[in-house]
Amino acid sequence: MKSSSVLVLSAVALLGSLGFASECVAQQPPSDANIGAIVLAANQIDIDYGKLALTKSKNKEVRGFAQQMVTDHGAVQKSVIELAGKLHLTLTSSTSTTRWPITSKLRMPSRVS
Numbered sequence: 001m002k003s004s005s006v007l008v009l010s011a012v013a014l015l016g017s018l019g020f021a022s023e024c025v026a027q028q029p030p031s032d033a034n035i036g037a038i039v040l041a042a043n044q045i046d047i048d049y050g051k052l053a054l055t056k057s058k059n060k061e062v063r064g065f066a067q068q069m070v071t072d073h074g075a076v077q078k079s080v081i082e083l084a085g086k087l088h089l090t091l092t093s094s095t096s097t098t099r100w101p102i103t104s105k106l107r108m109p110s111r112v113s
Helices: 002-026 032-056 060-086
Strands: none
């Protein structure tokens, strides 16, 4: 009785793992346009956080770092857009380049340096 239960559980586990593995294999790798859109979205998050820090902080070091984030990530944004143009890629909202409304959901502590 115990060996048949173990056999059934093993079969269920094996079939489940095969289903999971086939699902992973079936996924297509991201396209160049998808990768570009992901980079744009990630950089936009850093730009938004930098701008938020500039509006909230009075600490000179924090403000300097925040400005550097805005400047550096803005330059990366420009480079990605230029490269996409050279490669004739269309980075559209369907590939996740829409801005994420992150800063509207942030809650700042009552005391900010």
